[in-house]
Amino acid sequence: MSIPTGHGLHHIEALVFCIASVGVLLFKQRSAFNANKLYRIFSRVLAAQLAFFVLMLAYVLVDPAAFNVIIIIVIHAAVLADLFVYIHYTDRLMHERNAALEAEKEAATAQSKAKTMFLSNMSHDIRTPMNAIIGFTNLALMDVTNTVKVQQYLGKIQASSSHLLSLINDVLEMSRIESGKIELDETRCSLPDILHDLNTMIIGQVEAKQQELFMDAMNVKHENIFCDKLRLNQVLLNLLSNAVKYTPSGGQISVRVIEVDGAPEGQASYVISVKDNGIGMAPEFAAKVFEAFERERTSTTSGIQGTGLGMAITKKIIELMGGTIEVETAPGEGTEFKVRVTFRVQEGKGADIKIASPGEFHALVVDDDFNVCDSTTKMLAEMGLRAEWTLSGKEAVLRARQALELNDQFDLFIIDWRLRDLNGIETARQIRASVDKSIPILLMTAYDWPTIRDEAIDAGVNGFCNKPLFTSELHNILKKVLKVTALPDMKSDQSKDAVNFKGKRLLLVDDIDVNREIAIMLLETNGFIVEEATDGDEAVEMVSKSEPGYYDAVLMDIQMPTMNGYEASKAIRALEDKKLASVPIIAMTANAFDEDKQAAFDAGMNDHVAKPIEIEQLLVALKKVLK
Ligand code: ATP
Ligand code: MG
Secondary structure, eight states: OOOOOTHHHHHHHHHHHHHHHHHHHHHHHHHHTOOHHHHHHHHHHHHHHHHHHHHHHHHHHHOGGGHHHHHHHHHHHHHHHHHHHHHHHHHHHHHHHHHHHHHHHHHHHHHHHHHHHHHHHHHHHHHHHHHHHHHHHHHHHHTTTOHHHHHHHHHHHHHHHHHHHHHHHHHHHHHHHHTTOOOOOOEEEEHHHHHHHHHHHHHHHHHHTTOEEEEEEESOOOOEEEEOHHHHHHHHHHHHHHHHHTSOTTOEEEEEEEEESOOOTTEEEEEEEEEEOSSOOOHHHHTTTTSTTOOOHHHHHTTOOOOSOHHHHHHHHHHHTTOEEEEEEOTTSOEEEEEEEEEEEOOOOOOOOOOSSTTSSEEEEEOSOHHHHHHHHHHHHHTTOEEEEESOHHHHHHHHHHHHHTTOOOSEEEEESOOSSSOHHHHHHHHHHHSOTTSOEEEEESSOTHHHHHHHHHTTOOEEEESSOOHHHHHHHHHHHTTSSSOTTSSSOSSTTOOOOTTOEEEEEOSOHHHHHHHHHHHHHTTOEEEEESSHHHHHHHHHHSOTTSOSEEEEOSOOSSSOHHHHHHHHHTOSSHHHHTOOEEEEESOOSHHHHHHHHHTTOSEEEESSOOHHHHHHHHHHHHO
16 A cells, blocks of 8 residues: 555645635635525535545555546546536526516516506696696686686685595505504494494485485494594595495495404404495406505596595504405495404493383384394393384384284384385374374484474474484483483473684684684684784793683694794693683694694693694584683
8 A cells, every 4th residue: 555646646636626626615605695505515516525535545545556547537527516516506596596686676666666656646636636726716816806706616626625635634644554653542432422423424425415324233232342433433434435425316325233243252243334325346446446546437437536545544444453344346236345343342331221121111113124123122122121113104003003902002112214105204193193192202313313303293203313223322212211201301402512602712823824814714703803823932922921711712833933832832831820821722733643632632732623724623622622
């Protein structure tokens, strides 16, 4: 056995050099491509080469004569293998990297396309009302003396500007939701309140289009829940205003709340359906209805105003609540949106709702919707009444008479106002003709009953229930009417809470002349005396120098140059004279987000009204603080 010398050693050096360079390459590769795969492959090649080298070395030690030939073959093979592996895998890697880059680029293009689309939609949607505002303002200016025309133009300007405002609000809302800035503010609330408020808000639009509105609650066992009332309201109002918008005059719209089984302990699940028999949507469009800015052609060409953001916002809010929304629709056949949500319920007061010993009272429910009859009779049964129902007014009259003959007369009638055959008031009149005055007849309606009250009372009705009818409310009404013969003070108490603003003095704080001018006009028309301050420090000075009680309230802008509204409010609250310091302050500002409201309350203000001013809202806020 001999050690290879001379020439042979060069070969070994070359081989070692070759392996070492593969090693260096490998080391470099590690970071250069961050290419795990290449790294792995090279490691293996290196290991194999080392093993081969050791094998050859052993062989050469045994037979030195073969050394030169073998070593040359090995070196060439090793170099070739390294080159091959290097080229092949680098190539593949480059390929993969390019593909990844390509995909990234495509995604970026899609995103920028979506952005461009968004901007072009926005710009179009903002330009349209803006054009109208500018155009009609010019027309009005050219024709100022013609009051009839000017009035027309102003009406159009008003409509366009309120559209523009809702568009801006929607876009802001959307971007806030998307950036995760919106959090739900869950408080104790009552479903009956939420639905009745919804009714109040929408009924004007429904009546303006001479549509019919049905609102029902079924099997609702949990009326008191924890939820974000404002957001839920927003969702429902969105669905309902769409239903009104996309349903022709004379159409029907219904809202139905059903409590369904299957909620976890301490929670309750509801299905809220908003249904109309309006223009409906094509299936292809229905699939996209929850995407931002999507509006179906039929709705855009029909000239119905909208931004196409309502449904996108609605869906996002429902998802935030952990719920779902689905749509069922067909062109010309109407649309039904179903929202499924689960809320925590307020720990049960579980008060006993029995008002009678079983069977003591006999009641008749009259409504042409079976589901309403079903749900109402169940509620009555829970309260201990023996309840029956009928779908028709005429039949109700006949059954009332028959019950008398059978000596099993009804002690209570609950009649829907909108019956198909004989309307509720007429049904009540005919029933009253045969039953005693002491038997209560209640009229159910989803409409504002003051408008029908006098007629109904004349027909013999002695109580009203608002639809949707909830157990707690029915319970309260029954407790009153089943003992008392007639409902007291039905004819009075209408304008009890009307506050007279005449002579009330306000301090209006705003740095912008136009804003003050508009506000003063609106307020003075409502009887207020208005004084002005153009900045926070001026306002603080005016309040501190005034007699306590001189100002009935302060309307405070927030963004002002030297002293802003928050600081000014804090300064007023810190005045020595307690009476002066407690003057009601209402923030009146374009900063309309929840955190702005919170900041206003934190600064000691009593309320918050968003700008541009909606006089009704401002009056409501003023009414609250001036009481
Ligand atoms: P806005 O943002 O002002 O609410 P919009 O009503 O046009 O505008 P969405 O509420 O998002 O926008 O509704 C999107 C589209 O879905 C509508 O333009 C309309 O084409 C269609 N749509 C929504 N609700 C109904 C419905 N009840 N019946 C028929 N089509 C509807
Ligand atoms: Mg809408």
